[in-house]
Amino acid sequence: MRNQTVTPKAIPHIHPGRRSLIRSWQFLMLLLAILLIYGYGWRVTQINMGELFTKAHLIRPLLSSLVRPDLLTRDQEVQVARAPFLTGEGELPTLPPSTEGTSLNLSRTRGRIGDRLVVRGQGFRPNTEGVLWWENQIGQRLPMRRFKTDEQGRFTLEIAVPQTPGVEHVVIAEVSWPVGPLKPSETLKIVTERMIETVFLALMGTTIAVVVAVPLSFLGARNLMARNPVGFTIYLITRTVFNIARSIEPLIMATVFAVWVGIGPFAGVLALGVHSIAALGKLYSEQIESIDPGPIEAVMATGATPLQVVRYAVIPQIVPQFIAFTIYRWDINVRMSTVIGFVGGGGIGFILMQYINLLQWRQAATAVWAITLVVALMDYASAVIREKVI
Amino acid sequence: MEKLAFLEVEHLTKVYEDGTKALEDVSFKVERGEFVVIIGLSGSGKSTLLRCINRLVEPTSGKIYLDGVEVTALAPDELRRLRRQIGMIFQQFNLVKRASVLTNVLSGRLGYVPSIWSLVNYWPREEVQRAFLNLERVGIADKAYTRADQLSGGQQQRVGIARALMQEPKLILADEPVSALDPATSHSVLKYIEDLNREGITVLCSLHFLSLARRYGRRIIALKAGRIVFDGHPEEIDDRRFREIYGEEAVEVEIR
Numbered sequence: 001m002r003n004q005t006v007t008p009k010a011i012p013h014i015h016p017g018r019r020s021l022i023r024s025w026q027f028l029m030l031l032l033a034i035l036l037i038y039g040y041g042w043r044v045t046q047i048n049m050g051e052l053f054t055k056a057h058l059i060r061p062l063l064s065s066l067v068r069p070d071l072l073t074r075d076q077e078v079q080v081a082r083a084p085f086l087t088g089e090g091e092l093p094t095l096p097p098s099t100e101g102t103s104l105n106l107s108r109t110r111g112r113i114g115d116r117l118v119v120r121g122q123g124f125r126p127n128t129e130g131v132l133w134w135e136n137q138i139g140q141r142l143p144m145r146r147f148k149t150d151e152q153g154r155f156t157l158e159i160a161v162p163q164t165p166g167v168e169h170v171v172i173a174e175v176s177w178p179v180g181p182l183k184p185s186e187t188l189k190i191v192t193e194r195m196i197e198t199v200f201l202a203l204m205g206t207t208i209a210v211v212v213a214v215p216l217s218f219l220g221a222r223n224l225m226a227r228n229p230v231g232f233t234i235y236l237i238t239r240t241v242f243n244i245a246r247s248i249e250p251l252i253m254a255t256v257f258a259v260w261v262g263i264g265p266f267a268g269v270l271a272l273g274v275h276s277i278a279a280l281g282k283l284y285s286e287q288i289e290s291i292d293p294g295p296i297e298a299v300m301a302t303g304a305t306p307l308q309v310v311r312y313a314v315i316p317q318i319v320p321q322f323i324a325f326t327i328y329r330w331d332i333n334v335r336m337s338t339v340i341g342f343v344g345g346g347g348i349g350f351i352l353m354q355y356i357n358l359l360q361w362r363q364a365a366t367a368v369w370a371i372t373l374v375v376a377l378m379d380y381a382s383a384v385i386r387e388k389v390i
Numbered sequence: 391m392e393k394l395a396f397l398e399v400e401h402l403t404k405v406y407e408d409g410t411k412a413l414e415d416v417s418f419k420v421e422r423g424e425f426v427v428i429i430g431l432s433g434s435g436k437s438t439l440l441r442c443i444n445r446l447v448e449p450t451s452g453k454i455y456l457d458g459v460e461v462t463a464l465a466p467d468e469l470r471r472l473r474r475q476i477g478m479i480f481q482q483f484n485l486v487k488r489a490s491v492l493t494n495v496l497s498g499r500l501g502y503v504p505s506i507w508s509l510v511n512y513w514p515r516e517e518v519q520r521a522f523l524n525l526e527r528v529g530i531a532d533k534a535y536t537r538a539d540q541l542s543g544g545q546q547q548r549v550g551i552a553r554a555l556m557q558e559p560k561l562i563l564a565d566e567p568v569s570a571l572d573p574a575t576s577h578s579v580l581k582y583i584e585d586l587n588r589e590g591i592t593v594l595c596s597l598h599f600l601s602l603a604r605r606y607g608r609r610i611i612a613l614k615a616g617r618i619v620f621d622g623h624p625e626e627i628d629d630r631r632f633r634e635i636y637g638e639e640a641v642e643v644e645i646r
């Protein structure tokens with residue numbers, strides 16, 4: 001059978017067999033390069049799927065806290081009783097008075113580390129839970145036992161003297177129970193406060209960006225500026241600044257501003273603002289560049305002044321898109337403002353990081369839920385606004 | 391000194407920044423009330439010529455007089471006042487698509503109203519009335535509050551005509567006003583322009599099809615590569631002239 005190629009002239013010199021040989025050789029090289037790249041990538045990023053399972057216990061406290069975030073609390077009524085203990089020579093110290101009616105007795109008041117002693121408490125609220133603490137000379141408290149008082153408000157515990165520095169120690173019994181109605185927890189108050197700060201951080205950053213980016217975007221629009229060398233230079237500079245500023249992540253900017261103006265929301269506002277000026281400025285400029293010159297020509301032809309031309313032929317063509325871009329940027333900034341605190345930019349991220357560092361999982365869970373809720377709400381709100389405006 | 395015609399174009403030349411010679415030594419006179427059709431191949435300079443007359447395009451050299459005023463010598467402010475008297479109609483209609491038909495028509499009046507009010511889109515009663523009158527003239531008063539881009543092409547061009555009428559123009563420049571329209575709509579739009587001409591407005595209208603030019607023009611100016619190659623009655627364009635204007639291989643098509 002004859003080989004009937006349709007376009008034999010396109011490859012006049014290379015024999016078909018040679019060509020496929022080169023092809024397969026190139027293909028092998030490509031395959032090898034890809035293998036190398038991903039092999040190296042697997043190693044440097046220390047991918048180890050097994051850890052997801054072997055270290056599952058580390059994430060469990062956070063996950064289980066997610067179902068019971070720290071939201072509500074009740075006032076606590078507390079009864080405290082104290083008793084001194086010495087692990088050396090000296091006088092027994094006098095202690096602040098115990099809650100009225102309660103008392104704590106130790107089977108011995110002197111001893112050494114590891115000695116056993118019996119602790120008896122009485123006069124407490126009956127059938128109530130409490131904690132027995134060991135406080136050393138420098139005020140550090142070790143939890144010894146949890147207990148529950150009996151019907152007469154008494155309890156008896158046997159403990160060993162713990163290994164802790166100092167000579168003068170205090171054994172403390174604390175019995176507490178909730179009273180009064182449920183109310184927002186301290187965490188909830190802090191998280192709410194910080195969440196409000198976060199939303200306003202996004203608002204101020206975005207607003208500053210819009211106010212600055214709108215006028216700048218005209219300088220960055222080629223169709224308006226590139227009419228003479230001076231204009232073209234301004235256009236080039238504006239666009240270059242936009243591109244450079246846009247490529248620096250807000251998180252990195254926040255780190256810089258946190259050094260400059262100190263840790264706090266202002267650093268975050270500056271970081272979001274500067275990044276958004278560049279990002280919005282570029283989008284706005286491109287929108288101005290894409291407007292139809294026809295209406296401008298038509299309005300000019302009626303004898304309108306330049307201001308009227310802008311009002312009747314330019315603005316109607318750019319405003320809806322400007323609003324769309326701004327809402328889009330607002331969405332991004334709300335998300336960004338929730339994490340910018342990680343690098344000192346203020347807002348909820350700052351305390352979320354603190355909670356995690358202190359292993360306060362329920363508090364962290366509260367913050368995580370707040371972020372989720374607010375971001376979802378803001379997304380919904382901007383979707384509604386977008387619908388209305390565009 | 392001899393009396394100037396209504397519109398005089400003298401030795402008009404336009405060279406664009408990139409070196410394109412769009413018009414070369416173009417001269418002609420138009421008397422008040424004429425309907426002049428400009429024809430020529432794509433790229434022959436029709437749009438450039440029309441835009442030079444209201445200086446949307448700055449002529450490179452040559453002079454233009456309109457009603458005794460030297461257009462080419464006007465300062466920006468005077469130019470704006472002159473532009474008020476020249477209505478312009480475009481191939482692509484050039485309406486502000488997102489604005490209402492009414493706002494588009496009113497924008498034809500921008501040269502006459504105080505700047506401050508117009509900047510907040512506030513229009514005196516009599517101007518709104520004038521806009522509705524002009525919309526009625528072109529038969530689309532019921533669309534006043536529709537967004538311009540929701541109209542058909544023919545309707546949009548009628549908005550364009552109403553906008554030009556708001557200027558109470560002495561002269562109308564129409565740059566291929568029907569090239570984007572189907573034949574039936576083309577005729578209806580050209581008839582509106584013809585009516586305006588009957589009322590005394592001078593019309594300069596570029597057209598793509600010779601058949602339309604023959605039907606509506608009482609005088610035809612033909613451009614070829616930026617030069618006038620014919621200026622006279624439509625009947626004078628015979629086969630030889632036709633090929634001179636459109637090239638050897640062209641065939642005349644009929645638009646009815």
Ligand SMILES: Nc1ncnc2c1ncn2[C@@H]1O[C@H](COP(=O)(O)OP(=O)(O)OP(=O)(O)O)[C@@H](O)[C@H]1O
Nearest residue numbers: 406407408410412431432433434435436437438439
């Ligand atoms: N802004 C401009 N810059 C450079 N050259 C231009 C510009 N506008 C038009 N030209 C050139 O000038 C010449 C005349 O163009 P013009 O638009 O006046 O022709 P036309 O007869 O209106 O063509 P058409 O029928 O396609 O509209 C063409 O060669 C065109 O490429």
Ligand SMILES: [Mg+2]
Nearest residue numbers: 436437438566
């Ligand atoms: Mg043209």
